[in-house]
Amino acid sequence: MHRCQEILPxxxxxxxxxxxxxxxxxxxxxxxxxxxFDYDYTLAQYSDMLHKKIFITARDILMQQYKYPEEIKKYDxxxxxxxxxxxxxxxxxxxxxxxxxxxIQLGTAYRGLKPVPDEEVIESYGGTPHIPLIEMSDFYGxxxxxxxxxxxxxxxxxxxxxxxxxxFISHGIDFDPAHLYKDTTDAIRDVHVKGMMYDWIEKDxxxxxxxxxxxxxxxxxxxxxxxxxxxxTNSPFSFVDKGMKHMVGKNWRDLFDVVIVxxxxxxxxxxxxxxxxxxxxxxxxxxxxxxxLEKGKIYKQGNLFDFLRLTGWRGxxxxxxxxxxxxxxxxxxxxxxxxxxxxxxxxxxxxxxINTEQYMHSLTWQQALTGLLERMQTYQDAESKQVLKxxxxxxxxxxxxxxxxxxxxxxSIFRTFQNPTYFSRRLIRFSDIYMASISCLLNYxxxxxxYPRRTPLQHxxxxxxxxxxxxxxxxxxxxxxxHVR
Numbered sequence: 001m002h003r004c005q006e007i008l009p010x011x012x013x014x015x016x017x018x019x020x021x022x023x024x025x026x027x028x029x030x031x032x033x034x035x036x037f038d039y040d041y042t043l044a045q046y047s048d049m050l051h052k053k054i055f056i057t058a059r060d061i062l063m064q065q066y067k068y069p070e071e072i073k074k075y076d077x078x079x080x081x082x083x084x085x086x087x088x089x090x091x092x093x094x095x096x097x098x099x100x101x102x103x104i105q106l107g108t109a110y111r112g113l114k115p116v117p118d119e120e121v122i123e124s125y126g127g128t129p130h131i132p133l134i135e136m137s138d139f140y141g142x143x144x145x146x147x148x149x150x151x152x153x154x155x156x157x158x159x160x161x162x163x164x165x166x167x168f169i170s171h172g173i174d175f176d177p178a179h180l181y182k183d184t185t186d187a188i189r190d191v192h193v194k195g196m197m198y199d200w201i202e203k204d205x206x207x208x209x210x211x212x213x214x215x216x217x218x219x220x221x222x223x224x225x226x227x228x229x230x231x232x233t234n235s236p237f238s239f240v241d242k243g244m245k246h247m248v249g250k251n252w253r254d255l256f257d258v259v260i261v262x263x264x265x266x267x268x269x270x271x272x273x274x275x276x277x278x279x280x281x282x283x284x285x286x287x288x289x290x291x292x293l294e295k296g297k298i299y300k301q302g303n304l305f306d307f308l309r310l311t312g313w314r315g316x317x318x319x320x321x322x323x324x325x326x327x328x329x330x331x332x333x334x335x336x337x338x339x340x341x342x343x344x345x346x347x348x349x350x351x352x353x354i355n356t357e358q359y360m361h362s363l364t365w366q367q368a369l370t371g372l373l374e375r376m377q378t379y380q381d382a383e384s385k386q387v388l389k390x391x392x393x394x395x396x397x398x399x400x401x402x403x404x405x406x407x408x409x410x411x412s413i414f415r416t417f418q419n420p421t422y423f424s425r426r427l428i429r430f431s432d433i434y435m436a437s438i439s440c441l442l443n444y445x446x447x448x449x450x451y452p453r454r455t456p457l458q459h460x461x462x463x464x465x466x467x468x469x470x471x472x473x474x475x476x477x478x479x480x481x482x483h484v485r
Contacts, residue, residue, distance in 0.1 A: 016351050018352055023433045023451065026451055032339065034228045037321050040153075041152050048079055052077040058160055061191070062184065075167065083413045084346065086148070103129050104125075107403070115409070215438060217442055235261060237262075237283050258293045275290065275301070277299065285300065293307070341432065342431035373392065
């Protein structure tokens, strides 16, 4: 660790801005004529208070309607227990993080609130930590045996499953994990479907809605530059209306060319059958045939194919923002050629951690050790083998330290040690750009071009300072570092 200051290029890692927009694909905002938005966790960002409320309500539904033991009431919401993007093996009752190559990150498999030993995890998957594609999540995160939790609203769901599992196991109660999963998912769904969550937010918007004042600034700037705006959300109109009035003002609808509520995404993007229906000012359904989508009117349901036909908004001049990689963005990018922006609220905190001295030192020394291990493994004498063994142990300890900086149970949502997570892979696949919140757009000109960094492939020479500690023969100080320790 004492050589880290020498290895670390001055100022390189401090350049990361938590309010920056990251690009996976080159995109010029000057070419974008139409901006589309989801509502929940895209235009409206919610405080963590909401997760606690969802957890407690769903827990009580399990007790009252599903007759689960009253003792589960002792479990309260655990903020920061789970992270987004985890996979849950329903039959094995395992919650875990999986990387882009379908390997479980050992040390991140939990049954209930307790980690499962690595040996047990490997044995339960036939002697390997690899999960075959056929068992993994399909296009929308639901595989035959596994469910991937991609929604920000799924944090209380994962925590509730883990808490109830912990209760059953610690009390020696026999249970079927499939029933527990179904009951918990249904209880969480009731919180949404029965409108409870909408009621809480509507009654206390000051505490539940974050960054509200920035949303008007973003939308107003786009309209002033003659951009067309539309909203496609699964939420009901009365809820969206109250939230937008709170954030943007009573005339918020003047900013949008098309507003669609109760859209039933992702089916909205794939199913041609549901027609658009108009709502009157009181929110009641009208029965007239929809031949065009008018500004100032509210529409319900519908489908993307009719939307494209009625608006003529096609291809890469449309940029749509959403928080759910599957149900918001995947179809739009892969099937329709729209440009997409992912809203990833976790990004802000992760960048703040990456900017800490502890993270920089830990990662730099890990990279240096990895380079040393790669070069020195050719020496087979007893002394060299002992040094290699110590380096491997230290590298493993550093990996654990780095993981715990983000989340003690599961680490970063973007990485499993050196590999991208399964979540990261989908983020790169389905989004042109990603950011912590819509307000990040205010930091860029209306015609700004985002250029993704040309990071070197494994066979290419590392030309950038932050790539120089990976074991390349040109790594500065490497000759001296051979003698360290």
